[in-house]
Amino acid sequence: NAGVTQTPKxxxxxxxxxMTLLCAQDMNHEYMYWYRQDPGMGLRLIHYSxxxxxxxxxxxxxxxxxxxxxxQNFLLGLESAAPSQTSVYFCASNYGSPVADTQYFxxxxxxxxx
Amino acid sequence: xxxVTQSQPEMSVQEAETVTLSCTYDTSExxxxxxxxxxxxxxxxxxxxxxxxxxxxxATENRFSVNFQKAAKSFSLKISDSQxxxxxxxxxxxxxxxxxFYFGTGTSLTVIP
Numbered sequence: 520n521a522g523v524t525q526t527p528k529x530x531x532x533x534x535x536x537x538m539t540l541l542c543a544q545d546m547n548h549e550y551m552y553w554y555r556q557d558p559g560m561g562l563r564l565i566h567y568s569x570x571x572x573x574x575x576x577x578x579x580x581x582x583x584x585x586x587x588x589x590x591q592n593f594l595l596g597l598e599s600a601a602p603s604q605t606s607v608y609f610c611a612s613n614y615g616s617p618v619a620d621t622q623y624f625x626x627x628x629x630x631x632x633x
Numbered sequence: 634x635x636x637v638t639q640s641q642p643e644m645s646v647q648e649a650e651t652v653t654l655s656c657t658y659d660t661s662e663x664x665x666x667x668x669x670x671x672x673x674x675x676x677x678x679x680x681x682x683x684x685x686x687x688x689x690x691x692a693t694e695n696r697f698s699v700n701f702q703k704a705a706k707s708f709s710l711k712i713s714d715s716q717x718x719x720x721x722x723x724x725x726x727x728x729x730x731x732x733x734f735y736f737g738t739g740t741s742l743t744v745i746p
Contacts, residue, residue, distance in 0.1 A: 622680075
C-alpha cells in the first residue's frame with residue numbers, strides 16, 4: 520500500500536513550457552485534490568475531483584487544467600508555465616464520506632519556472 | 634466564504650514543556666470538521682488530530698489535544714511534553730460538507746533542546 524504518490528518530485532521549466540504532474544492513490548478514494556503551497560500562504564486548493572470523470576475548480580484554478588480519467592489517478596497540467604507557478608504542489612485524497620474524511624497527502628512536487 | 638487564521642507565524646518551546654498553537658476560523662456552516670496537520674522538513678503532510686464540530690468533547694491523541702470552542706470559532710492545539718521530533722510547521726484546516734478543505738497559513742514550531 521503506497522498511499523498517495525506524486526511524479527515527478529522536482530522539475531524545472533522555462534516560461535511557456537508545458538508539463539503534467541501525476542498523482543496516484545491506491546486506497547480506492549473517491550475524492551482527489553491538487554494544492555499549491557507558497558511561503559506564508561499555506562495550502563491553496565487548485566482543482567479537485569469527487570469521482571472518476573469529474574473535476575471542479577478550487578480557490579486558484581487559473582493556468583491549470585486537470586483530468587480524472589481513472590479513479591486512482593489525478594493529473595494536473597500546466598499548458599504554458601509562468602514564473603508565478605513556481606511552488607510546491609501537493610496532491611491529496613480521501614474517501615469523501617463524513618466518517619472517513621481525513622485527507623492523505625502525497626510527498627509534494629517542487630516546481631520552478633524560470 | 635470560509636477562512637482559517639493562524640496568528641502565530643513562529644513559536645518555540647523547550648523540550649518537555651507544553652505549547653499551545655492558536656487557530657480561529659470563520660464559517661456559517663453548522664456541520665464541519667477541523668484538523669491539525671504537521672509538516673516536518675521532509676514536507677510530508679501528516680494528520681495530527683481532528684475534531685468533529687458536532688462533538689462537544691475535545692479530541693485527544695496521546696500528547697496532542699485540542700481546545701475546541703465552537704461559539705468562539707476557536708480550535709487550538711496543545712502539545713504536551715514537547716519532543717525534538719515535534720519541530721515542524723503546523724497547519725490548522727477546516728472542512729465543510731462537500732469535502733473542500735481550507736488551510737491556515739501555518740505556525741512554525743521549534744522545540745529547543
